[in-house]
Amino acid sequence: MATKQREAKLLPEVLEFLTQPKRLLIGGEWVEAASGQTFATIDPATDEEICQVPLAGAEDVDRAVSAAREAFEDGRWSQIDPRKRAKVLYAIADALEQKAQTIAQIDTIDNGKPVGFAFGEAIHSAQVYRYFAGWCDKVYGETNPTAPQTFIYTLREPVGVCGQIIPWNFPSAMAAWKVAPALAFGNCTVLKPAEETPLSALFLGQIAQEAGLPDGVLNILTGDGENTGAPLAAHPGLDKIAFTGSTEVGRKILQASSISLARVTLELGGKSPNIVFPDADLSQAVPQSAFGIFFNSGQVCTAGSRLLVDKRVHDQFVEQMTAAAQGWKVGDGLEDGTMVGPLVSRQQLDRVTNYLAIGPSEGAQVATGGKRVEGTKGYFVEPTVFTGVKPDMRIAQEEIFGPVLSVMSFEDTDEAIRMANDTMYGLASAVWTKDLQTAHKVARGIRAGTVWVNTYGPSDPGASFGGFKASGIGRELGVHALDAYTEVKTVWMSL
Ligand code: NAI
Ligand code: MG
Numbered sequence: 001m002a003t004k005q006r007e008a009k010l011l012p013e014v015l016e017f018l019t020q021p022k023r024l025l026i027g028g029e030w031v032e033a034a035s036g037q038t039f040a041t042i043d044p045a046t047d048e049e050i051c052q053v054p055l056a057g058a059e060d061v062d063r064a065v066s067a068a069r070e071a072f073e074d075g076r077w078s079q080i081d082p083r084k085r086a087k088v089l090y091a092i093a094d095a096l097e098q099k100a101q102t103i104a105q106i107d108t109i110d111n112g113k114p115v116g117f118a119f120g121e122a123i124h125s126a127q128v129y130r131y132f133a134g135w136c137d138k139v140y141g142e143t144n145p146t147a148p149q150t151f152i153y154t155l156r157e158p159v160g161v162c163g164q165i166i167p168w169n170f171p172s173a174m175a176a177w178k179v180a181p182a183l184a185f186g187n188c189t190v191l192k193p194a195e196e197t198p199l200s201a202l203f204l205g206q207i208a209q210e211a212g213l214p215d216g217v218l219n220i221l222t223g224d225g226e227n228t229g230a231p232l233a234a235h236p237g238l239d240k241i242a243f244t245g246s247t248e249v250g251r252k253i254l255q256a257s258s259i260s261l262a263r264v265t266l267e268l269g270g271k272s273p274n275i276v277f278p279d280a281d282l283s284q285a286v287p288q289s290a291f292g293i294f295f296n297s298g299q300v301c302t303a304g305s306r307l308l309v310d311k312r313v314h315d316q317f318v319e320q321m322t323a324a325a326q327g328w329k330v331g332d333g334l335e336d337g338t339m340v341g342p343l344v345s346r347q348q349l350d351r352v353t354n355y356l357a358i359g360p361s362e363g364a365q366v367a368t369g370g371k372r373v374e375g376t377k378g379y380f381v382e383p384t385v386f387t388g389v390k391p392d393m394r395i396a397q398e399e400i401f402g403p404v405l406s407v408m409s410f411e412d413t414d415e416a417i418r419m420a421n422d423t424m425y426g427l428a429s430a431v432w433t434k435d436l437q438t439a440h441k442v443a444r445g446i447r448a449g450t451v452w453v454n455t456y457g458p459s460d461p462g463a464s465f466g467g468f469k470a471s472g473i474g475r476e477l478g479v480h481a482l483d484a485y486t487e488v489k490t491v492w493m494s495l
Helices: 003-008 014-020 058-073 081-099 098-113 116-136 170-183 198-210 225-235 245-259 281-299 314-326 344-360 413-420 436-445 483-487
Strands: 022-024 029-031 038-043 047-055 152-158 159-167 188-190 218-220 238-244 263-267 273-276 306-310 363-369 384-387 402-412 430-432 486-494
Touching: 003 116, 003 188, 014 198, 014 273, 029 363, 038 430, 047 198, 058 159, 058 188, 058 225, 058 402, 081 098, 081 116, 081 170, 081 198, 081 218, 098 170, 098 198, 098 225, 098 413, 116 170, 116 245, 116 483, 159 170, 170 188, 170 198, 170 483, 198 218, 198 314, 225 245, 238 245, 238 273, 238 483, 245 263, 245 281, 245 430, 273 281, 273 413, 281 430, 306 314, 306 413, 314 384, 344 363, 344 402, 384 430, 402 413, 413 436, 430 436, 483 486
Parallel strands: 159 188, 159 238, 188 218, 238 263, 273 306, 273 430, 306 402, 384 402
Antiparallel strands: 022 029, 022 218, 038 047, 152 486, 363 384
């Protein structure tokens, strides 16, 4: 669709936001990068520039960390009545919900995703703030059993100043998963959105200010990995680093954190197994498995990218899955009926099309898809199903991060579990069966942070999330967010 036609679909508030000059949020002020440098954020549906955004550098990182430190130390957020914190987080949640259409369009333009899905994500983000708002005044310590001459209790205190680096696949949700728990437990933060999708984070900054968040509590730096992310991760003034992205960069973050000894949580890649037993209800398993790999154009850390099917239902399943894949309509995320938007960037397009070539060269067959969509400058790729995949092929081992499914077959439950665990990752997994013993056996057998039974992909603010193995360190959401964003202090009283 031509740019003008696309603009006609945008809400006035979105057009207004897009034409505003973009600034960094530091200490409550909207400022240019110290260097004055900017970069273009690109619309992946058209390969055209949306607008320029500040490229924050080391000096901006320094200013933002100092602003967060000052806000943290003077207690304007960390030491107020927790119910006042809750009130601000509820206000952010309400505003996100009211402006969900606006945020959805911003993310669709910036990321490419279908606007209906982007809307669902914005609503989920509001729910995350609301969930953590509820936590503000429910942070309890313990009374420890001790000898009679002492009284020992624990306090849960905020960690302090956080650096939070997020990816582009769920721009509004990833910001919420990071910022909401950090703020709920009294921390101050510097958020760095991905260079591919900086816009909805800047919009969040406006919302947070209007909701009454004190200056300096949330600072937002747009920029890339090299200029912005790296100096943020290595900043000596951080108490905590939270990162979601590639395993490769996760390793760098961990190294960088050795300077500050900041506490680190990492949510990294995955190659999640989706296991189908012969007694599965295929009328559910097929469409939801298609959702598991084609949702968000497969750019999901928990994507069900390895389909393990019992050999007795393999052919039937592949036939139905192929038909389902063909029903996932590729197109402009702003158009009605689009299910699969473009990939986020030229880099991701190159990466995914490279795997589309690797599959057949390793001996896999293309059941459907297998190509970039021709005749458009956008970064569109066909939903693809590879069959005849062997566990040691690259398309069975490496995270593709596109709408590309690798299908393998197994003989029995033990083999299914063995195959499921045969990657360096351990983020998510699913099992489809009506048999309780099989479901529980597989749930125990899989080394992954999430196991879905007879469903694929749901997320809930109350459900803790994170990875085993190379998929990360720590847990986000749910009760475990408390461990990520608080320090335990033990107080000894001599009696
Ligand atoms: P990435 O890991 O490079 O980017 C994620 C974030 O980290 C961005 O904000 C980026 O600016 C920042 N970053 C990059 N280098 C950094 C550094 N040295 N220090 C600090 N921050 C840094 O991911 P990228 O390049 O966008 O995608 C590559 C692959 O990573 C994807 O194909 C996919 O396999 C995986 N990935 C996984 C995600 C997940 O949700 N687990 C999300 C995004 C990517
Ligand atoms: Mg990168």
